[in-house]
Amino acid sequence: MWVVALTATVTFLAALALERARFDAGTVVALRTLTWITLVASTLWFLVRPLLRRVTDAQVAMYLEEHEPSLENSVTSVLDEGSGSASPALTHRVSEIALEQARRVQYGRRIERGGLYRFGGALTALAVLALFATLLGPAHLRLGLSALLFPTTAAESVNPYSVGVFPGDVTIARGSDQMVTATLDGFDASEASIFTKGESDQSFQRLSMLNDLDGGFEVLLLGVNEPTEYFVESTGVRSTTFTIDVADLPYVDQLTLTYHFPRYTGLQPRVIEAGGDVAALPGTIVELDIQPTMLTSAGQLLLDDVVVSDLT
Template identity: 55%
Template structure:
């Protein structure tokens, strides 16, 4: 009977402890998810809330579950627990246990009489099976409610909760990799020719915002300057940086989400200063050749041969013309220019 009482006591401790641990841990988890959203899943916030959640969960488990269940409960303590909840026993069980432990000091007849009395009284209270029955039902109901609420939250969770669970419940994952919000920046780190114009684009991943800003700092500047980027018409944003002639750092920020800091390295590289186009139309048109000194896009009849003359910003050992990604040979001139030709057949592009 004492073993039965001890088992019931441990069951009560286990159910109540599990309900407490799960309920408080769930509350801390939801608060941590809110905190991650507030701090936009920054690496430091992910690490901090992971530590808070797991320390609380482990501490609660140790205090309300592991330690109470591993604590040794003597027969006297089990008897006291029974008689506190069943006053009608009138200390009969406790007296029988104490008499048994005293042993030879008392008579065998007295010991048997006390044990018989304890068993009879225990039989009247169903051997303690109804001890704290209502309390056990309440604890079981609370545990079931918390488990049910947890299942509902995870099965019908909004994306924010799923993102938070992914970040918090898997502490070995990299804190940067779990961030669902990011900025995709191009070109990122890049080397360009001195004085070149550079287009920087940004795409928002996982969130929407109309205010996207770029921060940049050149070598001669001690602080970051800030400019607003413009929509590019394709769910992204862009900014044209004109005549970049110094090494420059830049990053992009929107709604508290910040990209990495990228480097623009400026080098004395050759690039096309001017492009001269000479059109030779098909013979059936009777048109004379035409030269466009500031060339760019080509618009001509099918069969027209266009001779290109490239004027680089500085002497260069080589160059390449691509027509629909196919290379066309360029010939070096004595004056440092490069020439090549192409024939217009279909709509295409060159560079």
């Protein structure tokens, strides 16, 4: 009874604690260890230890007669006669009387019957309470119990909460910008932060992320000039740590747009330096003059991530 009660209490409290720790892998391992140590220790103390204790015949006799007064010291009398110099006939007669009285009290079985019934009822009530708490309680309680009671499952894999990050590991051109987006899986939160550490930094730097239109978060890392580690965290749930590698790749340093308007407009060509977005009348031809950051042998023009032309 005590083994079950103590272990169940520790297990349920540990399962609730896992939610507060957001199922952190280290916390999962620690609370698993605590749960199973409690089970083993309580089993050794309340079950194994009493079984290893040696009990003498005299102690058993005194226990029986203390709880069954109707025995009238007959059991202890048998032990006394057996250890003394009484005649065999007297010893035999005393033994017969003791056996008869012991038979009437069912050999002491009823002494513990009431206690067993009480313990059985309490154990049943505890089991029913635990079952109702598990079935009707919050989902994270069931997840916590599962994480604790199956120690062979990897601690990282039992976490129902995660932060998805895009683009993850990536290689970009040195000095270019990088958009990072994050989505929350299994939970909701109003804010998220990105932590970055460049090759020359001593520690991670925190930067708040903005809410995007899809319910996630985003941030633009400007001018990444060196390999950078980063991860996203929200309400204690942390993503995997990713790496942005940089390489000396060509990218657009300056874009000049030349608009050739339709003849019916009567407009002269218009040149826009440091151009970007294109907005023009239907039929307008836009010429792109691209100055890369370094010499390159070829390039491509993409429209909605689809290659539409090679650059010359």
